[in-house]
Amino acid sequence: MKHKLLRQIGKLYQKQHINNLLRRGISRNNRRLKFLLGIIAGFITVTLIAIYLTGRVTSVASTQTTSTIKTYTLPENNTYISSNTDKYTTSATNNYTFSAQDTYTPPATNSYTLAATNAYKTSWIGNSFGGGNKWVQIQVSDMYVTPDGTVYTNTGWDEAGREVGIYKNGDVIGKADDLHGWGRQGGDAIAVDQKYMYVAMLQAADGKPGEDYPPKGTTWFCIRRYNLSGKVAPFPQGRGWDKSMLIVSTKDKVTGLATDGQQLYASDKAANLVHVYNTATMKEIRSFKVNNPSKIALDKQGDLWIIQDKNKIGHYSPTGKQLPGAIADVAQPSAIAIDNKNRLLVADNGPRQQVLIYDIANKPKQVGTFGTQGGVYSGKRGEIGDLKFYGLSGVGTDAAGNIYVSNVGFNRSGVDLRKLSPSGKLQWQLLGLQFIDNADADIGTDGANVFTKDEHFVMDYTKGSGKEWQYKGYTVDRFRYPNDARLHTTPTAAFVRRLQGKRLLYLSSEMMSERLLMYRFDGEIAVPCGIFGKGKEDWLTNEPTNSSWIWIDANGDGSPQTNEYQTTGEKDDSVWGWEIDSKGDVWLAAETGYIKHYRFGGLNAHGCPIYSTKAVQKTPMPQPFKTLTRIKYFPEQDAMYLSGYTSDRPNIDGDWGLVGTEIIRYDNWSKAKKIRWRIALPYEVNRDPKLHIKAMDAIGNRVFAASSKTPDVFVYDATTGKQVQQLKPGPEVAGEGGWVDIPFGIRAFRRSNGEYLVFVEEDLKAKVLMYRLPG
Incomplete structure (x- = not known):
């Protein structure tokens, strides 16, 4: 490969x-x-x-307490053959032979019957709903609120197909159909009148000959008309397979929509135009020039307020005449609406993180604000509060003057949708926070604090499924630490460690395991303090480019400087496995056949972990591996868990980024590297969907392996290597689980009472699964 x-x-x-x-x-x-x-x-x-x-979405049976567990047979020809039942047995001749000193013979049978004490519960964190027909979408790019308080949202992509969400009274009540697949996606704008909703969307070339799709190489940026329940509303001369689309551009997105019930206004930023359409026929009436038009609001006089440049809101008549009263004192206007008093509401996504209120009866005059100045960074920075906003993407109001805001954090941090009374009292809050993400628990608090890449949750394990978590903190500080890699890359999974009494957060970065990020804590904020990098980074200007490198924050400012880098002298291009052991040592495992071990050098004066290219040991991968993919080490036991492909069980399908076909435990790693057992992982490449392992973890006396394309977690005894349990999503989450995408899509933690917490990536419905297993 x-x-x-x-x-x-x-x-x-x-x-x-x-x-x-x-x-x-x-x-x-x-x-x-x-x-x-x-x-x-x-x-x-x-x-x-x-x-x-x-x-993908995989739905499974709701059963959680099973009597017979899948185990796997290694036939002599090394091909995995599924039986017709859900039971796999190991043949009596399943001997694994390596060198003369490392021969391991497993027992004759590997079938297990679970007692009732091996029951488990399925729970989740990060979404207000467990799944099925109800979940909060992963992103909101625009929002419209009707007089009765119905909230309509739009975004380009939601994993399970809620690009357009419909919410009311703190509940999910619907979505728009047919925006997911066949080259269709949502968009960045939405408008609603008494009869229809108008949805910005795109249609790519994905149809059969004779169907009404764009030609190859062309994308339609459209407005699609729906009724208020989310069903398409076709019209004469409509385009697309169902004649419900109006093509606005083939160059760029529709960036703003507004309607008075008779006319529909649409921002076409690529052409510097606002188009005006008849809502009944969807025919264009006129268009007029506006530079960089984006979000639009219509006041009660019928005039338009249009977000234009970074800090400008223009004022136009319905015919396009530029009117006096442009607003230019908003740092970063991101959303706009008219309230029940005909005042202009502007979401300022700059340092203020507030909704600004303008009297527009004459010359616009700011007459108030809504929300705490500084948003989530006011008071205790990062701590979630009812009026502490962060990443404002939408604002709206109902007939009673209640104000609705959508927070999305920075660089796709999920959705925090809130309704507040005119006086600022929280009425309801809906959360959909997790995407390409996984959680880890803080050993220093026995799991009472759980962290994902951007969020901090406080846990109460006495509560029922999906109710254990409380959203406590947003750990990204966009304004104080603009070079935080979380603002520029896609971190994927958390490693929480306690070193010298201090809580530290490590993050794997990108689905390709490109880098390891390190953070110290200042209150709720995770402060950037180190990176294991691999070369050129788009958001940095002074990093080494010809070698892998380490950055350690020497001056505590959270931003890399040239003199803070160390180069390794080689590029670690094939690293899939990262591990931070309990002593703080960093381990990396490279597909090309080596392990690097960086020793923890303590904390510097600013609380940053110290690693050095002078304190590293490079070791060839041990037998019988041919490809190395994941690594887990326990220094107290000197026990190493490695995964990958072996000559006995090679990568016969050419897949990459997976755990592989085996997990092997080595005892006395630092001296003898003696094999204790080998687990032949599920690996069935001829079935649909394929059965293979994407992520692994180990804690206590358990090893956990998460399937990539089926919602299965296989559980093994860490002493014997025997399979003892199999986990599937339960009825609490409608038996659903999406694919595991990320290399560290499973994370296990053992509480002091013996209970195992097993966190699993669950992108489908914007959450993290949490299995709770008795100890």
């Missing part, structure tokens, strides 16, 4: 994936769709993407 080329292809795929340019779909009749490949033509083949990093 050409590892470097595949990683480059994967990195390109991932960038498009995160930026909504290549999207996953859910097909008609529950069959997965074809993917939108025209956007990145020439780089990624249909086969590679369909095999590996695609969107």
Whole structure:
């Protein structure tokens, strides 16, 4: 396998994936769709993407207490053959032979019957709902609120298909149909009148000959008309397969929409135009010039207020005449609305993080604000509060003057949707916080504090499923630490460690495991303090480019300087495995056949962990591995867990980024590297969906392995290597689980009472699964 080329292809795929340019779909009749490949033509083949990093939903039975557990047989020809039942047995001749000193013979049988004490509970964190028909979408790009308080949202992509969400009274009540797959996505604008909603969306070339789709290489940026329950509302001369689309541009997105019930106004930023359409016929009436038009609000006189440049809001008549009263004192206007008093509400996504209120009866005059100045960074920085906003993407109001805001953090941190009374009292809050994310628990508080890449949750394990967590802190500080890698890359999973009494956060970065990020804490804020990097980074200007490198924050400012870098002298391009052990040592495992061990050098004066290129040991991967993918080490036991592919069980399908076919435990690692056991992992490449392992972890006396394309977690005894349990999502989450995308998509923690917490990435419904297993 050409590892470097595949990683480059994967990195390109991932960038498009995160930026909504290549999207996953859910097909008609529950069959997965074809993917939108025209956007990145020439780089990624249909086969590679369909095999590996695609969107998906798997629904499983609700049973959680099972009597018979899947185990796996290694036949003599090293091919895994599934029986017709859900039971896999190990043959009596399942001997694993390595060198003369390392022969391991497993027991004759590997079937297990679980007693009732092995029951477990399924729970989750990060979403207000568990799944099924109800979940909060992963992003909100625009929002409209009707007089009765119904909230309509739009965004380019939601993993489970709620690009347009409909919410009311703190509940999910619907979504718009058919915006997920067949080259269709949502968009950045939405408007609603008494009869229809108008949705900005895109349609890519994905149809059959004779169907009304764009020609190859062309994308339609459209307005699609729906009724208020989310069903398409076609019209004469409508475009698309169902004649419900109005093509606005083939160059760029529709960036703003507003309607008075008779006329629909649409911002076409690529052409510097605002188009005006008749809402009954959807025919264009006129258009007029506006520079950089974005979000639009219509006041009670019918005049338009249009966000234009970074800090400008223009004022126009319905015919396009520029009117006096432009507003230019908002740092970063991101959303706009008119309230029940005909005042202009402007969401300022700059340092203020507030809604600014303007009297527009004559010359616009700011007459008030809504929300705490500084938002989530006021008071105790990062601490969530009812009036502490962060990443404002939408604002609206109902007939009673209640104010609605959508917070999305920075660089896709999820959704925090709130309704507040005119006096600022929280009426309800809906959360959908997790995407390409996983959690870890703080050993210093026995798991009472749980962290994801951006969020801090406080846990109460006496409560029922989905109710254990409380959203405590948003740990990214965009304004104080603008070079935080979380603002520029896509971190994926948390490692929480206690070193010298201090809590530290480590994050794997990108779905390709490109780098390891390090953070110290200042209250709720995770302050950047180190990076293990691999070369050029787009958001940095002074990093080494010809070698892998380490950055340690020497002056405590959270931003890399030239004199703070160390170069390793080689590029670690093939690293999939990262580990931070309990002593703070960093381990990395490279596919190309080596392990690096960086020793923890204590904390510097600012609380940053110290690592040095002079305190590293490089070790060849041990037998019987041919490819190394993951690593886990316990210094107290000197026990090493490695995974990958072996000559006995090779990578016969060419897949990459997976755990592999085996996990092997080595005892007395630092001296003898003696094999204790070998686990033959589930690996069935001829079934649909494929069964193979994407992520692994170990804690206490358990080893956990998460399947990539099926919602299964296989549980093994860490002493014997025998399978003892199998976890599936339970009825608490409607038996659903999406694919595990990220290399560290499972994380295990053991509480002092013996209970195991097992966190699993769950992108489908914007949450993290949490299995609770008795000790």
